[in-house]
Amino acid sequence: MRLPFFYGWIIVAVTFVTMAIGVTARTAFSLLFPPIIGEFGWERGITAGAFSFGFLVSAALSPLIGRMMDRHGPRAVMELGVLLMGGGLLLAPLTTQPWHLYLTIGVLVGGGSVCLGYSGQSLFLPNWFVRRRGLAMGIAFAGVGIGSIILLPWVQTMIEQTGWRTACSAMGVLVLVVLAPINLLLRKRPQELGLEPDGDASAHPSMRPVSNVVDPAWAAIDWTLPRALRTARFWWLALGYFCGLYGWYAVQVHQTKYLLDIGFTPGVAAWALGMVSLLGIPGQILLGHLSDRVGREWIWTASCLGFAICFAALIVLAHIPTLPLLYVMVAAQGALGYGVTSIMGAVVLEIFEGKHYGSIFGTLMLSALAGGAAGPWVTGVLHDIYGNYTIAFLIGIGVSALSAATIWLAGPGKVRAVAGQLHRSYAGTARGENAP
Numbered sequence: 001m002r003l004p005f006f007y008g009w010i011i012v013a014v015t016f017v018t019m020a021i022g023v024t025a026r027t028a029f030s031l032l033f034p035p036i037i038g039e040f041g042w043e044r045g046i047t048a049g050a051f052s053f054g055f056l057v058s059a060a061l062s063p064l065i066g067r068m069m070d071r072h073g074p075r076a077v078m079e080l081g082v083l084l085m086g087g088g089l090l091l092a093p094l095t096t097q098p099w100h101l102y103l104t105i106g107v108l109v110g111g112g113s114v115c116l117g118y119s120g121q122s123l124f125l126p127n128w129f130v131r132r133r134g135l136a137m138g139i140a141f142a143g144v145g146i147g148s149i150i151l152l153p154w155v156q157t158m159i160e161q162t163g164w165r166t167a168c169s170a171m172g173v174l175v176l177v178v179l180a181p182i183n184l185l186l187r188k189r190p191q192e193l194g195l196e197p198d199g200d201a202s203a204h205p206s207m208r209p210v211s212n213v214v215d216p217a218w219a220a221i222d223w224t225l226p227r228a229l230r231t232a233r234f235w236w237l238a239l240g241y242f243c244g245l246y247g248w249y250a251v252q253v254h255q256t257k258y259l260l261d262i263g264f265t266p267g268v269a270a271w272a273l274g275m276v277s278l279l280g281i282p283g284q285i286l287l288g289h290l291s292d293r294v295g296r297e298w299i300w301t302a303s304c305l306g307f308a309i310c311f312a313a314l315i316v317l318a319h320i321p322t323l324p325l326l327y328v329m330v331a332a333q334g335a336l337g338y339g340v341t342s343i344m345g346a347v348v349l350e351i352f353e354g355k356h357y358g359s360i361f362g363t364l365m366l367s368a369l370a371g372g373a374a375g376p377w378v379t380g381v382l383h384d385i386y387g388n389y390t391i392a393f394l395i396g397i398g399v400s401a402l403s404a405a406t407i408w409l410a411g412p413g414k415v416r417a418v419a420g421q422l423h424r425s426y427a428g429t430a431r432g433e434n435a436p
Contacts, residue, residue: 006199008128008136008190014182015121015140018078020147021179022116025089025171026054026109027148028155030256030273034266035164037257042098044257045380050101051253052377054110059369061114066362069123069188070355077123078183081115082175084108089172093165116179119365122345123358127189130197130212131292131419133349134299138288138342145284145334148277156270212417219415223352225359233351233410234364240300240406241368243399244340247307250375250396251314251333252276258314258389262321272330279334287339293420295413296343296350304404306336311396314389344368347407350416 003010029051037047069077088108095101114120121140129136151171158167190197213219221227228234252273259269291299313329345361352360375396382392413421 007187007193007195008197008199010185011125011128011187012136012140014185015125016143016146017182018116018143018179019118019121019141020143021151021175022081022085022113023118023144024147024151024277025085025175026113026117027144027252027273027277028152028167028171029105030253031152031156031159031270032164032167033253033257034260035159036095036101039164040098043384045377045384046098047101048253048376048380050098050105051249052373052375053102053106054113054373056370056373057107057110058114058119059366059373061111062119062365062369063359063363065114065120066123066358066360066365069120069358069362073188074120074124074186075184077115077120078186079180081112081120082179082183083112085112085116086172086176088112089168089175092168092172112175114365114369118341118344119362119369122348123361124186124188126345126349128197132198133346134288134291134296134342134418135285136288137345138285138339141288141338141341142281142284144338144341145277145279145281148280149274152270152274152277156266160266212419212422213415214413214417215415218351219353222356223354223360224356225363228352228360229363234360236406236410237348237351237364238367240403240410241344241364242371242374243403243406244300244304244371245368246371246375246378247304247311247396247400247403248337248340248375249372250379250392251307251310253376254379254383254389254392255314259317259326262318264321264326268326272326275330276334277338279331280338283335283337283339284342287336288342291343291346292418295418295421296347297408297411297413299339299343300347300407301404303337303340304400306332306339308397308400310337311393311400315393318388318390347410347412350412350418351410353416 033047036042037044040047065077068080085108088104088111091108092101092104095104118141122137125137125140126133155167155171158170187193190199256269256273259272260266264272287299287302309332310329313325313332317325317329348361348364349357378395379389379392382395383389
């Protein structure tokens with residue numbers, strides 16, 4: 001049965017809801033962090049380490065998830081993620097020792113999040129769009145903002161009224177009841193339904209579509225994981241993704257506790273965390289759309305600049321704890337920083353497009369998730385050593401700058417042009433064809 005609209009937008013809608021619940025359930029650890037420390041009296045490094053350990057688990061599973069996606073498709077991957085995350089959240093209230101937290105929030109929730117979050121969705125969603133790839137991914141990943149602004153205040157209210165254990169259980173039920181059925185609608189590629197990317201009609205054999213390939217020799221290679229591992233581009237991406245997620249989660253995990261430490265109320269701290277994700281909604285959509293016009297490298301740079309401004313504002317907030325500066329920190333982190341997610345999958349696909357993309361992207365996410373694990377842990381340890389976050393946040397600024405530089409060195413735009421740059425790609429191809 002033909003739908004009155006492109007089925008790819010159903011894929012976007014399912015991803016939107018999955019991200020809204022799945023990613024927010026993991027983000028909520030920032031709200032659980034203070035009451036867990038208050039109840040057990042554990043050091044911040046040890047407690048934050050459970051979240052970081054989850055990233056290590058995610059990193060270890062990421063290549064396997066990529067291969068699973070290549071072989072079995074998104075439905076199998078997403079349903080596995082639902083079972084892992086839902087089980088971890090339902091078991092977390094039984095915690096009495098640090099290793100319990102590492103097992104539930106770390107192994108189970110961390111393992112589920114690599115399926116349900118940015119990594120898992122980026123394995124198949126880019127297949128559904130070419131011309132509007134950045135826009136579609138920006139809309140889908142903006143679900144994180146809606147989920148945060150709706151679910152995080154709800155979680156904070158439950159924590160205050162009934163405790164963090166009830167909040168964990170409620171999130172676990174939500175994950176299982178909502179996400180298990182809707183992810184059965186997913187498909188890996190539009191061709192499985194007799195469709196073309198972007199909903200375009202199949203081209204007539206006599207019609208030659210404009211190619212977006214800038215480097216035909218590179219694009220002609222059948223990219224397998226072993227071949228990709230032997231390229232400098234792969235390792236520039238690995239370093240860039242490591243640094244990108246290092247900065248992202250270093251601030252996300254410690255932000256709430258830091259704001260409480262410097263004198264802001266719990267309500268303001270929770271509001272700030274939610275507003276970051278809320279501002280990420282227009283940020284991801286707009287920056288994703290702009291990436292289709294100006295190129296992925298410029299948008300990645302803008303996002304890294306957002307995190308650098310965020311870290312700088314946090315350092316100054318310790319000395320000038322004012323609401324206007326807090327607004328700057330929130331806006332830079334959400335409206336700019338979160339834009340990186342809308343192009344994370346597109347960058348890799350445009351360099352290593354092919355039937356082994358899932359394995360390549362999954363392996364790259366091992367580095368990215370390792371960065372996500374290192375960020376919260378290193379930041380917590382540096383606080384325990386120095387008694388403040390200044391050194392940790394300065395490192396965050398440097399890491400953000402390095403991440404921006406590496407994506408330019410990888411150069412996805414030198415392999416395939418985005419829609420807004422197709423005229424340049426076509427002109428270059430024409431010159432090559434007309435050359436003697």
